[in-house]
Amino acid sequence: xxxxxxxxxxxxxxxxxxxxxxxxxxxxxxxxxxxxxxxxxxxxxxxxxxxxxxxxxxxxxxxxxxxxxxxxxxxxxxxxxxxxxxxxxxxxxxxxxxxxxxxxxxxxxxxxxxxxxxxxxxxxxxxxxxxxxxxxxxxxxxxxxxxxxxxxxxxxxxxxxxxxxxxxxxxxxxxxxxxxxxxxxxxxxxxxxxxxxxxxxxxxxxxxxxxxxxxxxxxxxxxxxxxxxxxxxxxxxxxxxxxxxxx
Amino acid sequence: xxxxxxxxxxxxxxxxxxxxxxxxxxxxxxxxxxxxxxxxxxxxxxxxxxxxxxxxxxxxxxxxxxxxxxxxxxxxxxxxxxxxxxxxxxxxxxxxxxxxxxxxxxxxxxxxxxxxxxxxxxxxxxxxxxxxxxxxxxxxxxxxxxxxxxxxxxxxxxxxxxxxxxxxxxxxxxxxxxxxxxxxxxxxxxxxxxxxxxxxxxxxxxxxxxxxxxxxxxxxxxxxxxxxxxxxxxxxxxxxxxxxxxxxxxxxxxxxxxxx
Numbered sequence: 479x480x481x482x483x484x485x486x487x488x489x490x491x492x493x494x495x496x497x498x499x500x501x502x503x504x505x506x507x508x509x510x511x512x513x514x515x516x517x518x519x520x521x522x523x524x525x526x527x528x529x530x531x532x533x534x535x536x537x538x539x540x541x542x543x544x545x546x547x548x549x550x551x552x553x554x555x556x557x558x559x560x561x562x563x564x565x566x567x568x569x570x571x572x573x574x575x576x577x578x579x580x581x582x583x584x585x586x587x588x589x590x591x592x593x594x595x596x597x598x599x600x601x602x603x604x605x606x607x608x609x610x611x612x613x614x615x616x617x618x619x620x621x622x623x624x625x626x627x628x629x630x631x632x633x634x635x636x637x638x639x640x641x642x643x644x645x646x647x648x649x650x651x652x653x654x655x656x657x658x659x660x661x662x663x664x665x666x667x668x669x670x671x672x673x674x675x676x677x678x679x680x681x682x683x684x685x686x687x688x689x690x691x692x693x694x695x696x697x698x699x700x701x702x703x704x705x706x707x708x709x710x711x712x713x714x715x716x717x718x719x720x721x722x723x724x725x
Numbered sequence: 726x727x728x729x730x731x732x733x734x735x736x737x738x739x740x741x742x743x744x745x746x747x748x749x750x751x752x753x754x755x756x757x758x759x760x761x762x763x764x765x766x767x768x769x770x771x772x773x774x775x776x777x778x779x780x781x782x783x784x785x786x787x788x789x790x791x792x793x794x795x796x797x798x799x800x801x802x803x804x805x806x807x808x809x810x811x812x813x814x815x816x817x818x819x820x821x822x823x824x825x826x827x828x829x830x831x832x833x834x835x836x837x838x839x840x841x842x843x844x845x846x847x848x849x850x851x852x853x854x855x856x857x858x859x860x861x862x863x864x865x866x867x868x869x870x871x872x873x874x875x876x877x878x879x880x881x882x883x884x885x886x887x888x889x890x891x892x893x894x895x896x897x898x899x900x901x902x903x904x905x906x907x908x909x910x911x912x913x914x915x916x917x918x919x920x921x922x923x924x925x926x927x928x929x930x931x932x933x934x935x936x937x938x939x940x941x942x943x944x945x946x947x948x949x950x951x952x953x954x955x956x957x958x959x960x961x962x963x964x965x966x967x968x969x970x971x972x973x974x975x976x977x978x979x980x981x982x983x984x985x
Contacts, residue, residue, distance in 0.1 A: 545742030545832050565742055606927040608936055630828040634835045635847035657925040674851025679818050681831035694913070694946065698814055702862075702917035709859040 480504045480560055484513055486525065487567040490576045497565065498522075504555050510566060511539050511550035514578070526577035534687055537622030541578050542567045547624040547685045550578075569627040582623050588642050591670070595653055596661035609657040616652035616696060618688040621645065625682035625692060631675045641672035644682035644692050651696035654703065668704050673697070738836040739829065747830040755823040761957055765803070768964055772797035774971035775964075778985045779882045780894050782967040783901060783960050787874040802871065806960075809868035812861035814913045815953045862914045872909055876902050890982030894966060901956075901963040908952035911945025 482504045489495020500521055502513045511529055518525050530536040532551045539550040544558075544565050558564050572580035625644040631637050642650075650667055653659050667673050678701075682692045690696070706713045741747065768775075768784050775782035789801045810816050821827050828835035850858050882898040883891055909915070920939030926932055945952065969975045970985075977985050 542742065542832070544744050547832060562744070565744075567742065605925070608926045609924075628831050630835050631847065631849060633832075634828060637847055655924055657928070659924070672851065674856065675847070675849035677817065677821050677827065677849045677855070678814055679821050679828065679831075681828070684831050693814075693818075694949075698913045699917055699921050702914060703922065705859045705862065706922065709856075710862065 482513060482555055482558070482560070483563045484510075484517070485563050485565045486514070486517065486577070488522075488525070488577050490574065492574055495574070497567075499563075504560075506556075508555040509551050510541075510543055510548075510553040510555065510564065513555060513564075514550060514566065526575070526579045528579050535620055537620035537687075540569055540622045540624050540627065542569060542627070547627045549622060549624070549687050552687055569623065571627045571629075571633045572623070582626075584638055585621070585623055585626060585643075585645065588646050589649070592642075592646060592650055592653070593661045593663050593666070595656065595659055597658045598660050601658050603658070605657045612655050612695065613652045615690055616648045616655075618690055619645065619648055620688060622687060624685045624687065628681040628685045629676075630679065630681065631672075631677075637672070637675060641675040642670075644676075644697065647671070647673060647676070647700060648690060648692055648696045651700050654700065664700075664703050664707050667700060668708060673701055673704055676701070738834045739826070741830075741833040743830070743832055747833055751823040751826075751829050754819045757954070757957075758820065758823065761961060764961055764965075765807075768968070769797055769799040769803050772799070774968045775799070777967065777971040778977070779885050779890070780898070780967050780970065780977075781878050781881075782964045783875055783878070784964045786878050787871070805864070805867045805871050809861075809864040809909075810953070810957075812858050812864050813953065814861070815949050817858060819950075861912075862918065865909070865912055865914050868909055872902070872905055875905060885985065886983050888982050890985075891980045892977040892985060893980070894970065894977045896980075897959075897963050897966050901959040904952065904956040904959040907945050908949070908956040910942060911947075911949050911952055913946060913949070916942040916946050 480503070481501050484500045484502055485497040486500060487495055488498045500513075500517050502516050505512075509532075511527075511532060514525065514527050518527070527539065527550075529539040529551065531538070534549050534552040537549070540547065541550050542548070543550065543553050547569065550566070555564075566578065568574055568578050569580045569582075572582050572584070575581050623645060625648075626632055629643055631641045632643050647667075650663055650671065653661070654663055663671075676697055678693050678697060680693045682697075683690070683694070686692055707717075708714075765784065768782075775785040776788070781788060784803060785797075785799045787802065789798050791801075794801065822829055826836045848855075850856055879895075879898040879902045882895045883889060916939060919942055920926070920932075920935035923932055923935060923939075926936035926939070970977050979985060
């Protein structure tokens, strides 16, 4: 049976923690999360890892495999050459708890600040597929926070104070584009969401395990809505003359 | 498990644990753009070999002749397509990665390049100078006007001595316009303006028409990067072909109609 070499980050602090090397037998169809479970069961029972469904639907087992943010349960072992080491480490953008587990609580705090779905009191709840198709794409999000992890505004610049990150731009897009929603989040998106911080380098789209076109379908359309309201003098003049169009 | 033991691990410039050849894509983009910029700049300032028979180089179209302008007429027009591409959402991604290294690739530490400062000073496109990227829609309007002139040139490229004439150059001109149209009308802003800004696509007959337009634009938009590169090369190739003929390095092969 083929053996794989895994280097797994161990520790509760990035400065004092270190990579520990493990040899793991590889079976057909095995994923990186299986290898971590093997280590837990057979070698080091105290390896900390967050996981739940093992079917790429709960978004719990996010980590960085060979430097790329990925779900461990969706990363197949046969993807790697047999003679190469597989390095597994926690999400860099969030504070470390232990080994492969990070504290992603900041995301839930950001989520609370977004104006929730706000339908009219007398809303007609009949709507058509073409009206909701864009929103359905955004609803596929499993909140694995890989997009938040890879976003350089959060990862390199640590601008969590001013930028909500791709996950919450997707959520905002899903609400703003909903045919029955009546709230306006555009000003808040510009001032508190920090959408201007995004320089659309598309890393969020590249790592999304649900293949949501985060940049093209959520962030850029939102950026253009911000332009409509705050940067386009003609649109602004038209709105002054004819009044704001009711949502 | 609820104890936070450590803050963010520092991501040093260009540091990464990635083991693939992540630098290849930004390197190719930097070389590709670099070669085009060098060629286009040389041709814009050359001010020669841009017109012969029914062919006018796209770098010089529409040809604007002003008595007081002593420089190349290309300089009067090239700022429009240059501005359109410079503010394009695809190109922004490409050059932020390739030239600004902000970041050079996903999961690779960025460096403090040009206006994109590092750390807490980073403001992206929310402040000057990069907030100017928001003029992209105005560059689109101008680019559509220039594209109209290029289509006019492509039609003229099929007429010689008041007769239909199709040469290799005519085909190159038409292909160039098709590629430029696919790029221009697949623009993210165009997608927004034709229908993307609506929340309800079925609420009126106008909205339904806009939905059809939005769907059509989306088909091109999904391949915006492809059309961006193809049209970039096609403009350069069209200009180079005109230069070859105008400098009598080669002659244009006539397929239909009178010879040039």
